[in-house]
Amino acid sequence: MSIEGQIAGIVFGLIFGMIIPRLPLLFFTRFLNLERGLSPHPDPIPVDVPLVQRMLLIRRIHMMGWVLAAFPLLLSIAIMRTSPEPFALGMFAGVIWFILSRLIPVNIQSGVGIMPMKLVRQVNNLRQPDPPCCNRPRPQWEVRKVRCRYCRTVILNKPRPDMGRIRSDGRLLGLFRILLMDGRSLYKSEEEE
Numbered sequence: 074m075s076i077e078g079q080i081a082g083i084v085f086g087l088i089f090g091m092i093i094p095r096l097p098l099l100f101f102t103r104f105l106n107l108e109r110g111l112s113p114h115p116d117p118i119p120v121d122v123p124l125v126q127r128m129l130l131i132r133r134i135h136m137m138g139w140v141l142a143a144f145p146l147l148l149s150i151a152i153m154r155t156s157p158e159p160f161a162l163g164m165f166a167g168v169i170w171f172i173l174s175r176l177i178p179v180n181i182q183s184g185v186g187i188m189p190m191k192l193v194r195q196v197n198n199l200r201q202p203d204p205p206c207c208n209r210p211r212p213q214w215e216v217r218k219v220r221c222r223y224c225r226t227v228i229l230n231k232p233r234p235d236m237g238r239i240r241s242d243g244r245l246l247g248l249f250r251i252l253l254m255d256g257r258s259l260y261k262s263e264e265e266e
């Protein structure tokens with residue numbers, strides 16, 4: 074095989090290995106109608122039962138990515154055991170990159186993964202802020218933090234991960250953003266800075 078052919082094989086394998094584990098996230102969050110119950114992107118989402126349910130759903134979708142990652146991982150290992158195919162090598166690297174990007178937490182205290190259970194519980198507890206920020210507490214998740222809609226008190230200093238709403242920047246751009254960021258927020262929470 075020519076050098077060009079080998080490089081093309083590695084690149085195709087890499088793209089394949091990177092996209093397969095992210096398929097559930099790309100598919101379910103972009104093309105299914107998940108719009109019901111939540112305000113349209115990028116509006117703030119009121120902290121209430123629909124938000125908590127959506128967080129659990131997104132968590133499940135991220136888990137499905139792990140199941141799908143096993144397929145290119147095992148396939149590439151099986152191929153490489155018999156012959157060093159460039160495509161298998163690229164695919165292996167792509168899956169390993171997916172695994173590392175998920176396992177290495179941005180901040181160890183906030184839990185592993187993009188939608189850790191700890192975060193879901195934290196947000197669930199905010200439905201009734203204690204102590205209340207004002208006499209009409211109405212927490213809502215903005216892009217960078219959870220704030221009360223009325224008194225603007227910061228209730229939780231965490232940026233909002235992707236909630237599977239169709240993004241205001243359009244389907245295609247939203248798709249690329251999800252592929253690159255895995256649904257993480259572009260912003261860091263201030264406690265990490």
Ligand SMILES: [Zn+2]
Pocket residue numbers: 205206207208209210211221222223224225226
């Ligand atoms: Zn308030």
